Amino acid sequence: MITLDELLRPFEFQFFQNGLVVATVAGALCGLIGVYVVLRSMSYIGHGLSHAIFGGFAVSALAGVNVFLGAGLWGLASALAVSSVTRRRPIGSDAAIGVITTASFAFGLAVLQLGGGADVDADAALFGNVLGVTRGDVWIVSGVTLFAIAVIVLRYRSLLFVTFDPEVAEASGVKVARIDALLMLVLAASILATMNVMGVTLIAAALVVPAVVARMVTSSFSTMLWLSTLIGAVCGFVGMNLSYHLDVASGPTIVLVGGALFVGALAVTGVRGRTRLAGVDAH
Amino acid sequence: MTPLLTLEGVAAGYGDGSVITGVDLQIDRGDFVGIVGPSGSGKSTLLRVLLGSVPASAGRLERPGGTRLGYVPQVEQIDWDFPVTVAQCVLMSRVRGRLLPWASKAEKADVARVLDRLGIGELAGRHIRALSGGQQQRVFLARALLAEPDLLLLDEPTSGVDVRTRHEILHLLGELHDGGLGIVLTTHDLNGIAAHLPRLVCLNKEVIGAGAPHEVLVPSVLEATYGSPMEVLEHGGMRVVVDVPSEAQIIQLRDRSA
Incomplete structure (x- = not known):
């Protein structure tokens, strides 16, 4: 049985305080943006963009270039490549995202292996790591x-x-x-900013799960926005604490907390949730 | 009087092909026009050209600056699971003029007024799925009206609704038209809707005929529009269009039922 002292011990460490703040704020950020990602059926774009960015992360880390700048430009180039291929060839956007972003991800892995990236913490970028979080993050x-x-x-009405x-x-x-x-700019900036704590392989889940849980319990857009943000923050806070105590990377624990909330929401609101979706209980 | 919309030789479509070609049409203030034609004839495309969401690939479209358009999409195009209430949906058309997300007192009053006008004032807090077909149409009509348009464009406003709802919608549109609003709608329903409108445009890729119902609901125009023979009967002063199946089609149907 874990004691209160053990629960509070990580709060004594600066790296954990940083990690906890970043995880909570990043969770809230992903929850907020996730509402638009889910409602616009952009989940796969979020997934693809986060994977594509890993290629840029690897190249800029090895080249000694600012990772946020390099990965950001790489993500932008990948998004433009997807858009270009989709527009000019008879290929669906989902297939184009699948090819280009996965190739970029694979390129990042290959570059790190071939380029002798022993100093580059690829695991932190892939799965998130509380130790990798700095005051700058x-x-x-x-x-x-x-x-x-x-x-x-400021763009609430237009976005809606x-x-x-x-x-x-x-x-x-x-x-x-x-x-x-x-919206794509905000999404890309969110992925870049949360990469260290969530990991590129798990950011998509952090974007989608809070919004899906929020959608299950409300039929009001404005309520969904703040509820998804709150759920994301809770996932980040609880997930980061679990990461420390279970000695597991922060990305998986944050996503697993979200997954548990999803199962809980499904169990509690199963029938009632469907009624809400039908709008009978909407407000 | 300056026309609200003028189309001269307009062609439009999606990708490389044209869905409509050589369309000449003028919509004046206070017009009430029905666009009829078979499936795939370009009715919705023409409506989107009028709206401005599909550009004309040829010809000229003229819309005086400041002309405000309201658009009511087909109910099939709506994501009914989207998490918005009736009031939130109607308020969408107030996208300009206020940066803050929440509605001002004046905006709330405007939404309430337009919902009351359409007889759905008590439904403001309901989710859009929790409404009948007629109520759903009214919500999107309310959204269009909140923008105080000069011309209202409706895509198949009576598709998938029962007879009573169709009468209600037609009556409502008639009242709005009497109040000075210009209306253009597309419809498949020749007898239930088109025959009651003051002006019709028969479309099949191009304008086959245009004018009052007694001018265009005639066998020659209808056959050219629909590509199949039709008869027109008079009933209570109204024109009633009747399909005339060919001898071969009748024999085929008899064989099936035997």
């Missing part, structure tokens, strides 16, 4: 979260309209392409 995740909140508050009904939104004067680009 706290600032970066907080900055990206504030940026995401600002975008969502485009998410629900892009054709009518465009006809109503909303610049849909601009809003889409803004």
Whole structure:
């Protein structure tokens, strides 16, 4: 049986305090952005983008370039490549994402092996690691979260309209392409900022699970937004504590907490959840 | 009077092909126009060209600056599981003028007023799925009306609804038109909807005929539009369009039922 002292012990360490703040804020960030990712059926794009970014991470880490800048540019190039292939050839966007982003991920793994990347903590980038979190990460995740909140508050109406009904939104004067680009920018920045704590292989789950759980218990968009953010933060906080006590990478524990909440929500709201989806209990 | 929309020789489509070609059409303030034609004839594409969401690949489309359009999509295009209530859905059309996410007092009052006008004021807090077909149509009508349009465009507003709801929607549109609103709608329903409208456009890739129902609901125009023979009867002062199956089709049906 674990004692209260043992539970609180990690809070004495600076690295854990940093990790806990980053995991909680990153969870909230992923939960917030995840609402749009889920409702716009962009889960696979989030998954692909996070994998693509690993290629950029590997190259910039070996080349000694700023990882956030290098991986960010790499992610942007991958997104443009997907868009270009989809537009010019008879290939669906899901297939293009599957090919290009997985190839980028594989390229990153190969480069690290061939380039002698022994000093590069690939495991931290792949699966997240509490030890890899620095004070700088706290600032970066907080900055990206504030940026995401600002975008969502100031573009709330446009984002909602485009998410629900892009054709009518465009006809109503909303610049849909601009809003889409803004959302992709926030998504890419979120993936980059949370890479150290979530790991690129598990970010997609951190984006999707809180929003899915929130959707199961509410039929109101505004409620779903704050609830998904809260669920993401709880997953990050609890998952980071579990990571320390179980000595498991932070990414898996955060996602597993989300998975447990999903199962719990399914068990509790099974029938009631379906009733809510039908709107009878909506508010 | 300046027309709200003018199309001259317009072609449009998706990708390389054109769905509609050589369309000439003028919509004036206060018009009430029905676009009819078979499936795949380009009705929805023409409506999207009027809306501006599908660009014209040829010809000229003129819309005076400041003309406000309201659009009611087909109910089949709506994601009914999307987590929005009736009030949240209607408020979407107020996308300009206020940065803050939540509705102002004035906006709440406007939403309540337009919902009351359409007889669904008590449904503001309901999820959009928890409504009947007629109520769902009214929600999207309310969303379009909240933008105070000069012209309302409706894509198949009575598709999939029962007779009573169809009458209610037609009556409602009639009231809005009487209030000065221009309306253009597409419909498959020649007898239930089109025959009641003041002006019709028969479309099959191109405009086959345009005018009042007594001018276009005639066998020659209908056969050219639908590619199959049709008869037009008079009943209570209204035109009733009747399919005329060929002898071969009748024999085939008899053989099946035997």
